[in-house]
Amino acid sequence: MKDLPVISSVGPGDSETVTGLSDDTLLVMFAKGDRQAAAELTDRLGPRTYAVALRVLGNRAEAEDVAQEAMIRLWRMAPDWQQGQAKVSTWLYRVTLNLCLDIKRRKKPLDIDAVPEPEDSAPGPAERLQDEARHDALQVALMQLPDRQREAVVLRHIEELSNPKIAGIMDISVEAVESLTARGKRALAKALADRRAELGYGDD
Amino acid sequence: MAMTETDKDLEAFFAAARDRRDDMPDGLAARMMDDADRIQQDHLVVTDPVRSRPCLWDQLQSLLGGWAGMGGLVAASAAGVWIGLAPPEFLPDPAGLVFQQQEDLELFQSFAFNDVTLEEQ
Numbered sequence: 592m593k594d595l596p597v598i599s600s601v602g603p604g605d606s607e608t609v610t611g612l613s614d615d616t617l618l619v620m621f622a623k624g625d626r627q628a629a630a631e632l633t634d635r636l637g638p639r640t641y642a643v644a645l646r647v648l649g650n651r652a653e654a655e656d657v658a659q660e661a662m663i664r665l666w667r668m669a670p671d672w673q674q675g676q677a678k679v680s681t682w683l684y685r686v687t688l689n690l691c692l693d694i695k696r697r698k699k700p701l702d703i704d705a706v707p708e709p710e711d712s713a714p715g716p717a718e719r720l721q722d723e724a725r726h727d728a729l730q731v732a733l734m735q736l737p738d739r740q741r742e743a744v745v746l747r748h749i750e751e752l753s754n755p756k757i758a759g760i761m762d763i764s765v766e767a768v769e770s771l772t773a774r775g776k777r778a779l780a781k782a783l784a785d786r787r788a789e790l791g792y793g794d795d
Numbered sequence: 796m797a798m799t800e801t802d803k804d805l806e807a808f809f810a811a812a813r814d815r816r817d818d819m820p821d822g823l824a825a826r827m828m829d830d831a832d833r834i835q836q837d838h839l840v841v842t843d844p845v846r847s848r849p850c851l852w853d854q855l856q857s858l859l860g861g862w863a864g865m866g867g868l869v870a871a872s873a874a875g876v877w878i879g880l881a882p883p884e885f886l887p888d889p890a891g892l893v894f895q896q897q898e899d900l901e902l903f904q905s906f907a908f909n910d911v912t913l914e915e916q
Contacts, residue, residue, distance in 0.1 A: 629831035642816040666834040
């Protein structure tokens with residue numbers, strides 16, 4: 592029977608070794624069989640992928656599927672990755688947005704403007720409720736934006752990426768990114784202004 | 796430029812969203828790692844034969860039975876050459892046969908030459 596190659600087992604000290612490495616170095620290590628590299632990439636990029644998918648889709652289950660599929664594509668692509676040619680995070684954000692777009696295209700037209708249900712109605716401290724309300728209100732307002740505006744606003748103001756990086760992810764010019772985010776912010780402000788008193792923002 | 800009240804409002808919403816952006820649902824990270832393990836194993840199984848593919852010389856050596864087979868082949872070849880050049884008495888001498896043919900040819904030519912010489916005389 593043919594012996595399978597052994598994937599390196601990692602001791603407790605090795606996690607510190609990989610934390611200082613770049614994403615693309617970790618990806619090459621992953622392709623060579625380093626399991627700790629996969630764990631570090633999952634820690635770094637998994638939450639980013641899920642957060643963007645959740646904000647763009649407004650649906651937890653779909654966002655989980657997209658995030659998992661985006662990471663699968665990352666793992667599969669690893670052996671072919673050319674170090675230094677692009678940033679891994681840029682590639683992954685782009686894949687994530689494309690997967691979100693695929694899901695939205697598959698949905699029925701009536702579902703496109705669907706907004707998520709409030710995520711947590713359980714009683715809790717007043718501040719937490721206010722935070723939840725803000726969170727939900729922002730998501731409702733985000734879902735009212737056109738897709739490209741929503742993507743640009745999420746990447747700029749929640750993921751806090753630079754405009755040139757967003758331009759690379761969305762494959763548009765920096766000026767187009769600025770225009771999308773400016774229009775998106777105006778639309779969000781208008782949608783949220785109506786709920787300001789209701790959310791008790793002035794009580795902070 | 797000072798932030799307007801609306802900008803401050805909006806920034807508070809974004810800040811609340813940023814506070815949650817590192818949260819992943821239970822089990823999602825584990826599923827991502829399961830995928831990574833499976834795909835990593837697939838990569839290694841697929842790429843391992845390529846990585847360890849022997850060079851042409853190694854393939855030839857293997858085909859001929861390794862060093863032992865190669866040694867036997869070399870010995871047999873050397874013996875064949877030696878027998879060809881210096882055969883035992885009970886075997887015909889191929890080198891001698893070749894030389895014999897050349898001598899016959901020369902003999903024939905010399906006869907022809909003698910005939911011509913005799914005719915002239």
